[in-house]
Amino acid sequence: MASFGLILCLSSVLLMSLCQIPTAIEDERKARHLCFVYIAYMGALPSKASYSPMSHHQNILQEVIESSSVEVSLVRSYGRSFNGFAAKLTESEKDKLLGMEGVLSVFPSTVYKLFTTRSYEFMGLGDKSNHVPEVESNIIVGVIDGGIWPESKSFSDQGIGPIPKKWKGTCAGGANFTCNRKVIGARHYVQDSARDSDAHGSHTASTAAGNKVKGVSVNGVAEGTARGGVPLGRIPVYKVCEPAGCSGDRLLAAFDDAIADGVDVITISLGGGVTKVDNDPIAIGSFHAMTKGIVTTVAVGNAGSALGKADNLAPWVISVAAGSTDRKFVTNVVNGEGKTIPGRSINDFDLKGKKYPLAYGKTASNNCSEELARGCASGCLNTVEGKIVVCDVPNNVMEQKAGGAVGTILHVTDVDTPGLGPIAVATLDDTNYEALRSYILSSPNPQGTILKSETVKDNDAPIVPTFSSRGPNTLFSDIMKPDITAPGVNILAAYSPLAQTALPGQSVDYYFMTGTSMACPHVAGVAAYVKTLCPDWSASAVKSAIMTTAWAMNASKNAEAEFAYGSGFVNPTVAVDPGLVYEIAKEDYLNMLCSLDYSSNGISTIAGGTFSCSEQSKITMRNLNYPSMAAKVSASSSSDITFSRTVTNVGKKGSIYKAKLSANPKLNIKVEPATLSFKAPGEKKSFTVTVSGKSLAGISSIVSASLIWSDGSHNVRSPIVVYT
CATH class of the missing domain: 3.50.30.30 (Glucose Oxidase; domain 1)
Structure with missing residues (x-):
């Protein structure tokens, strides 16, 4: 669960008076240290070339706080990809700030927690897969985590050409940190270095985009070649975590930088508990990334098999569950x-x-x-x-x-x-x-x-282990989460020699780790791989391709079915040629929020600018053009459930797709029209899926089926889930 800055360490009148009535600069510095860190979000950056975010933020703070030393209060300023700042404030100052012109929302800086030699081969992405080296080396995978160990062989730049011209970042890794043509950038928002001390960051970075390293094992166990999804891809690292956790103001700063630096994919294996998306730095940052075509993969967490514990539920991210390999x-x-x-x-x-x-x-x-x-x-x-x-x-x-x-x-x-x-x-x-x-x-x-x-x-693989958090989606009940499953059990990847292991007195360069943190960067690697062959696709198209081409998983081995594994197990080599994709525009997400209990300010917070809802433009959750279909119903429901969807042809001209249903005897499903004909690539076709109300009565938990659009070579599969 998250730990919020709203919790007072010393809940006394004395503390509040210390925060509000400092007697000197040093006294204020000490008092501010005890105050809460709040994030003031101001949306999109003004288009004026003369606009200075830092100056504007300082001026606003000057009006809010009662002392003259703004630098004591200001924690960080955001001004590269969106507008806002983090500051140490009292509760009364926070309330005053919320009323300032241009401030869309103010929320506490949440503390988030950190949630391979065979895994890519198991997914089918091996040396024989179709790779385009010159394009792959242009792909940049940003890792927001606990840093990196740059000397690891996984981060060698051997065989990698010059840094891409589109890269706008910097190597500011701090003391004794050197970048190369592989690790092309580094930023740290904690301590004095982007260097990794607990191995989590190195492990996730190498899993997403590590170079190929042959002969990797731990004392001879699991020997093979360690690699990422795009071995020639580039890695910038954004260190936001320290032993105490990963605060939300740092996360938002990392997104601000990563987007401006020019990354193609962001992987972030962190979670802070379920919260509304307009108060969630990961949701806000990833929305801005999505509008720039950047795919963000997130872990659903390790909260166990109880239903409704999945984390990172925003519909514009790819939420990843953990699975076993063979x-x-x-x-x-x-x-x-x-x-x-x-x-x-x-x-x-x-x-x-x-x-x-x-x-x-x-x-x-x-x-x-x-x-x-x-x-x-x-x-x-x-x-x-x-x-x-x-x-x-x-x-x-x-x-x-x-x-x-x-x-x-x-x-x-x-x-x-x-x-x-x-x-x-x-x-x-x-x-x-x-x-x-x-x-x-x-x-x-x-x-x-x-x-x-x-x-x-292991012939039973893949199976979702009991530690992997389960759906349903507690924020958006008719949008299925998790989205996809990827390898997350006993993953062997790069390690920090400073990190502890269970091997007494022995430091290692590669080691096993388990969790949805390990599954998340696998999907980041796959998303990066898809982008090498389909560089012009939107973030939603990449997500759709990954979800609709997934291997169907066996509900008899996973009692929670889609709530455990989402659309299935990731299938990289098929994802680059899905045939059809479900695309979602920025405005579609916002219009869906309009149909929920989000205020205009809340939706504007996500949008990064003023956004007005209208009755005509509202989209229900069920009709968001999502690659899967889910509906929460009452046990006595008797009305029909209808899903409206639109697919885009990314295959050949003249393609004809026919609907096939993997039926469930408890559900009566109809697809109209049952055939979709496409004259050209890029053409869109709409259809509806209706689940008959007569079959819904008596549903006690989760019932699922699937729709497959097939043209004879492509099978575009969407789970259909009805639950109470």
Whole structure:
């Protein structure tokens, strides 16, 4: 969840008086440090060449605050791609600022949190895919994250030509930071350097657009070639995060710079909880990016499989869920009777088949209850030295290591598996864990060992792990989120040698990370790849191509169906030739907001300038030209649901598409017209999809089907989701 600047650290009259009545410059500086950071958003930049954003912002602040030292209050000024500033203000000053001419909205600076050697091959984007090197090297993928480790081989500029002429950015990475023809730009809004210390930024950057690096592994595990979606593409990095989080005023500054710098794609694996889009820096910044043709990919978060927890819900971004790949790490357990029990994990410790005592419950602790000991609770494992600890939960294995254990076996229910550990680790699912537990409870001297991991093909992939946040969309109920699924489980990519790992005393250049943070840059890489072959497409066209060509995923393996995986699993090589696309103009998004509870000021905040709603122009959520179709209904609904859509031909002239329905017996669906004929590329055709009301009564959760427009070679697929 987000942490808001509105929360007082010291909720006292004394604090407010300190903020409002400083006695000297230094006193004010200290007092302002305790005040809240607010973002004042002023929309589009004036067209006058003489306009100075910084001067204007200082003048406004001078009228708002009661002291003369504006520089103490001003945090940062936005003036490259849109207009606004962030400042430390009291609540009364915030209210006064909101009434100033030209200020569209004022909202607190939210604190956001940070949410591969096989993954691109699994998606079908390998060396044999169609690449255009001279165009690919002109693609710029902006990474808004926690910095980068520029010396990583993934960021080598070997084989990459001169920096594109369209690049308008700078290399301001700070102390001991050097750019090259790969990492062409760097900016930092925290600390003194754009250098990455926790590896998150390096990992996401290399996944999106890292150069090819052969022979990458972690101690021989998962060896292969690490690469991004556009290995010849360029990377500017915008460091907005520090250990305490990533504040909204920095995020908006990064968007302001990235748009002006000339990026083609932005990837941002951050989240701050669900909020209205007119108060969300990511939503505001990405809207401005979209109007410039820039695609923004975002992570839906790692809040688990409870419904309605997905983050980053604006309809103009690509919201990405995490999925598994077909590379599975199998780590078997052998009990004292020689029986092999199948397990999962990444384990490079070789116990050489030696059997060790299995510590479980009472045999793992003499200072905690048996229940706590079986859960391997903190401080309980005091009799596990030289043993393998068995835990009912997937806990932090550092407890077992601290107790002197040689290994641990954990009970998990997820397809997700832990990365390399400081001791031998194996995870067992419900069935296999119960088999091990039965052996332990029935044996007077239970023993076992953990074998070294083997890499095998996972025929069940892709599956959405339980950590990946689920829809439905809690801000826009009739717009489906997430949009797409991409690899996010055990992704091996560039790492910072300063970052901690589970390998004691060992720094690494490449390491495994798991999360929707890892899935998001995969889609950024795919979007960049699509732009290399379709450079003139709008952001909505690229998004449509990615969504409508996705592999359909199996609802029997993902109980939450489209709420888990969106349109399906990303399919890059088909996305460059989708046949038809659903395009959405800037005004369409704004007219949709007009049909909701957004004020004129709120919509103007998103638009970046004054925008007036009219009854004639309003667009309902269901009729926004989105590549998927969703409708929230009451359980007793009996009225028909109608979706209106328009597709644009990006294929050949003379194409004829026929509607095919992947039907659901609970839904009665009709498409009119059922055939679309296109005389030329760029031609548009409209149609309606009607879900009969008679079939809606009794729906208890989610029911889904899909519409496919096919011309014999293209299959343009849109999920149809009805839910209560």
